[in-house]
Amino acid sequence: MRKDVDIVTATTHPSSAVSSRTASRTGPAAMVSMATPETTAQRAARYVLAGVRLAIGWVFLWAFLDKLFGLGHGTAAAQAWIHGGSPTKGFLGKAVSGPFEGFYHSFAGAAWADWGFMIGLAGIGVALIAGVGMRIAATAGVVLLVAMWTAVLPPENNLFMDDHLIYAGVLVALALTAAGNTLGFGGSWSRLPLVQRLPWLR
Numbered sequence: 001m002r003k004d005v006d007i008v009t010a011t012t013h014p015s016s017a018v019s020s021r022t023a024s025r026t027g028p029a030a031m032v033s034m035a036t037p038e039t040t041a042q043r044a045a046r047y048v049l050a051g052v053r054l055a056i057g058w059v060f061l062w063a064f065l066d067k068l069f070g071l072g073h074g075t076a077a078a079q080a081w082i083h084g085g086s087p088t089k090g091f092l093g094k095a096v097s098g099p100f101e102g103f104y105h106s107f108a109g110a111a112w113a114d115w116g117f118m119i120g121l122a123g124i125g126v127a128l129i130a131g132v133g134m135r136i137a138a139t140a141g142v143v144l145l146v147a148m149w150t151a152v153l154p155p156e157n158n159l160f161m162d163d164h165l166i167y168a169g170v171l172v173a174l175a176l177t178a179a180g181n182t183l184g185f186g187g188s189w190s191r192l193p194l195v196q197r198l199p200w201l202r
Contacts, residue, residue, distance in 0.1 A: 050182035053128050053174050056167065060141070061125025064118060081118065088113045091151070098153030120144050128174075131184015135202050138175035142168045178202075 066073050067087040070080025079085035089109030096104045107113045120140055127137035145168040149155075155162035173179075180186025186202070195201045 046179075046182045049174060049177055049179040050131075050184065052170060053131065053179045054183065056141075056170065056174075057125050057128030059125075059167075060121050061129065064121035064125055067118065067121070081114070086114055088117050096151040098151070100150050100153070104151050117144075128180075129184075131180025131182075131186040132189040133201060134175045134178070134180045134186060135200055138171040141171045145171075 062073075065071060066075045067085075068081045070077035070083065070085070075085070075087075077083070079090070081087055086109040088107075092104045092108035092113070121144075124137050124141045124144070127133045128141075145164040149162060149164035149168075154160060178186060178190075180189070189195055190202050
């Protein structure tokens with residue numbers, strides 16, 4: 001009976017029969033080859049997003065290195081973390097203003113705040129540059145950036161908007177568009193068994 005059906009199908013719809021036989025022989029590879037090719041604009045967008053990812057990753061990593069070693073770009077050598085300085089005491093203790101001023105003053109220079117801040121800067125920076133763990137990096141980055149935004153309210157040059165919120169939005173966009181797959185290790189990372197079982201690690 002099945003053979004009769006195949007014969008009828010081949011007679012009335014020869015192209016469908018050929019396509020079915022081709023798909024059954026080649027499997028997913030054939031489907032991939034039939035996918036719509038990437039346009040020049042899409043390719044350019046991928047690389048632009050990858051470049052933005054690398055740039056923001058360097059911003060976070062540089063902040064970590066400068067505060068750790070006192071490289072003179074915002075942190076003097078004498079105030080470096082490795083020389084006993086506090087990465088949070090200066091900003092949280094003196095530069096904050098607005099409705100949360102007292103809250104941030106209460107833990108300025110605390111060891112847990114210093115460690116948390118520095119681990120966050122390093123982890124976010126490395127993850128963005130490598131293109132792995134983008135969802136975690138984006139989430140941590142948004143939390144850190146929004147916290148820094150609330151530390152100085154209102155912003156100096158706007159009623160509420162500043163670069164911290166813009167950076168936060170860009171991080172979300174990078175995570176949603178899998179920007180770590182281009183010029184990064186995001187593709188290989190996402191194929192790891194653990195990451196496939198736990199998609200939030202991507």
